[in-house]
Amino acid sequence: MADKERIIITSALPYANGSIHIGHLVEYIQTDIIVRFLKLMGKDAVYCCADDTHGTPIEIKAKQLGIAPEELIATSSKEHQEDFASYHIEFDSFYSTNSAENKALAEMIYLRLKDAGHIYEKDMELTFCEHCKRFLPDRFVKGVCPKCGAEDQYGDQCEKCNTAYKTTDLVKPFCTICKNTPIRKTSSHLFFRLSRFSDQLRDWLVSNKNLQMDVKNQIMNWIKEGLEDWCISRDGPYFGFKIPGTEKYFYVWLDAPIGYISSFAN
Incomplete structure (x- = not known):
């Protein structure tokens, strides 16, 4: 018998500097319902998520509490998972962007972009x-x-x-x-040549039938205004992953989206 198609489902990563609120729960409960329905239909559905744990808001919150960022994100993870469990939201993997898998994937993607000439200083x-x-x-x-x-x-x-x-x-x-x-x-600092991909992103956007129209319109406006190359590095001190071969750190918005992949890897 042929292998089943695997359906990977995620929710937006909650940020680890605060508690889960009603706005979070609306999304997670709806997603949990979809996953349960697919599994009842015999589908191979996997629900992955993670705490978003890097960046300046984490540093600021930890500083306010007088604790290390690592302690803050550990406490937040425990609290978040307890809150989700109390609403019977069941993840196949709930992980953290501050993980070995996420570090390895972020470095791999960065080095491939660099080797392809898409990174400059x-x-x-x-x-x-x-x-x-x-x-x-x-x-x-x-x-x-x-x-x-x-x-x-x-x-x-x-x-x-x-x-x-x-x-x-x-x-x-x-x-x-x-x-x-x-x-x-x-x-x-290090920059990703985002401007190189304007045409590719525009073509993908036009052909995509699944995105909400307001989302498509917003992204199209950005493309029409002209996409600027994106700074992907930060000076220390910074809570995040060091960029290979430098004294800089990955900007949180480089490794955070990769957290979806690392949660699935976990």
């Missing part, structure tokens, strides 16, 4: 706090959104208009640790 101006003596990536800096003017926005993306930008684009920036105004300092 360049200097860039970043926000740097002279008081804290550190670079201020992502959520370590806040200010006014350069596009919509919303105040108190983080250094990587505006939560009001969803615009992604550089920390140096913020208006009236301030360090979220000490509240002082940062300076600009140059550092060398």
Whole structure:
């Protein structure tokens, strides 16, 4: 008898800096229902998920609690799994992006991209706090959104208009640790040539019949505006995986999506 087709189902990875809330549960319960239905139909369905554990929000939360990031994500994982179990949500694998599998996969994907010529290095101006003596990536800096003017926005993306930008684009920036105004300092970083894939992504988007129309429209708008090459590295200190052959760290949004694959590998 031929092998059954395996159906892999996931939910969005919960971030490990806080508790599960009703908004999370709506998605997970719905997904659990689908998985149970498929299994009752005799399908080989596998439900995988993981805690998203890297990045500046984890560092900030751990610092506020006076504990190590590793302790925070371990506590969050235990709490998350207990909450899911209390609602009878059953995963075939609930894992962590801070795992050996995820590290190996992130390094493999990075090295293949590098070997194919899709990674390059360049200097860039970043926000740097002279008081804290550190670079201020992502959520370590806040200010006014350069596009919509919303105040108190983080250094990587505006939560009001969803615009992604550089920390140096913020208006009236301030360090979220000490509240002082940062300076600009140059550092060398690694970039993924996302701009090379605009046509490929547009063709895939047009031919895809499964995506919601509002999602397709949003992505198409980004492509029309012109995709910029993506900085995939961060200066230390940073809670995440070190990039092979460098003193930099993978930006959380490189290894987080790979967490779906590593959870299935687990």
